[in-house]
Amino acid sequence: MSYHVPIMASEVITALAIKKDGLYLDATLGGGGHTRAILEAGGKVVGIDRDDDALEHCKATLNGGVTYIKGQYEDAAKLLRAAEIFSVSGAVMDLGVSSHQLDDGARGFSYMRDGALDMRMDRTQKLSAYDVVNGYSEEELVRILWEYGEERFSRRIASSIVRARAKEDINSTVELAEIIAASVPHRVGGHPAKKSFQAIRIEVNGELSGLRAALDGIFGMIERGGRLAVITFHSLEDRIVKTAFADYATDCICPKSLPVCVCDHRATGRIIGRYKPSQDELNANPRAKSSTLRVIEKL
Ligand SMILES: C[S@@+](CC[C@H](N)C(=O)[O-])C[C@H]1O[C@@H](n2cnc3c(N)ncnc32)[C@H](O)[C@@H]1O
Numbered sequence: 001m002s003y004h005v006p007i008m009a010s011e012v013i014t015a016l017a018i019k020k021d022g023l024y025l026d027a028t029l030g031g032g033g034h035t036r037a038i039l040e041a042g043g044k045v046v047g048i049d050r051d052d053d054a055l056e057h058c059k060a061t062l063n064g065g066v067t068y069i070k071g072q073y074e075d076a077a078k079l080l081r082a083a084e085i086f087s088v089s090g091a092v093m094d095l096g097v098s099s100h101q102l103d104d105g106a107r108g109f110s111y112m113r114d115g116a117l118d119m120r121m122d123r124t125q126k127l128s129a130y131d132v133v134n135g136y137s138e139e140e141l142v143r144i145l146w147e148y149g150e151e152r153f154s155r156r157i158a159s160s161i162v163r164a165r166a167k168e169d170i171n172s173t174v175e176l177a178e179i180i181a182a183s184v185p186h187r188v189g190g191h192p193a194k195k196s197f198q199a200i201r202i203e204v205n206g207e208l209s210g211l212r213a214a215l216d217g218i219f220g221m222i223e224r225g226g227r228l229a230v231i232t233f234h235s236l237e238d239r240i241v242k243t244a245f246a247d248y249a250t251d252c253i254c255p256k257s258l259p260v261c262v263c264d265h266r267a268t269g270r271i272i273g274r275y276k277p278s279q280d281e282l283n284a285n286p287r288a289k290s291s292t293l294r295v296i297e298k299l
Helices: 009-016 033-040 052-061 073-082 099-103 129-135 138-149 154-167 173-183 194-205 211-221 235-248 279-284
Strands: 023-026 044-049 066-070 088-094 222-232 269-275 292-298
Touching (some): 009 033, 009 088, 009 222, 009 269, 009 292, 023 033, 033 044, 033 088, 044 052, 044 073, 052 066, 052 099, 129 138, 129 154, 138 154, 138 194, 154 173, 211 222, 211 235, 222 235, 235 269, 235 292
Parallel strands (some): 023 088, 044 066, 088 222
Antiparallel strands (some): 222 292
């Protein structure tokens, strides 16, 4: 089974307008799909991932032209400086989890495959899904399910989790999925646990909390005329990317209520566009369904 099928790879390569021997940051290496496409287009890559499996897979399957860094993209600027890289010709971020992470039941991301409640992208991290599900208060669970899963049955689900764990700890993904499924009305389309699993995963990995800082840091490393391409998979991520890009592309970012500008902010970017996968790609790879690619150029 393939590690991960890259999403909108040709659109990303066109958007980045790869320069021969230019150095590109792939901040979410995963299975190395976008990195491979950059290498094939003549570029070199510095690749970051927080998951050791991804780094090992890429080291074993890509030949040369890549500098590997284990870490979080929130720290990209610091990590690159430590590797004596002070700017890049462009960057790609392909947010969320890889197919490998989802499909390996032992990683605990899947409501379809049984495994311990884990969901950590970086398995050296302390907080896991087990801690969230068994340790968070009912109010915290409601907030996470509502904010990160946009789950309208957040109260019912949180209450069922709390009742179930009072009897004994919830240990496995399928156990949790069954508790969730039994607490909400039968839905047409989508597994009843889908939104809750997304929410818990986002909480465990801090996926939204550091995204704006990550975008600021990575966009800051890009040379003039270089581009940042970001692929998102749900509206929560996409809103953060859209707002960040709008800020980079706008001179004054003062609140509208102020009569004169006090921010002295000057645009550092020019928005290139927003793209969705083609029908052919959707037919070949249903996981591309909710993806959106946004591209901005450094001024
Ligand atoms: C969707 S996959 C990337 C797939 C890759 N573009 C490909 O084509 O194979 C996302 C990857 O980003 C990594 N990741 C997610 N959040 C991260 C973060 N904050 N810092 C570093 N890596 C992260 C995940 O571990 C995962 O391997």
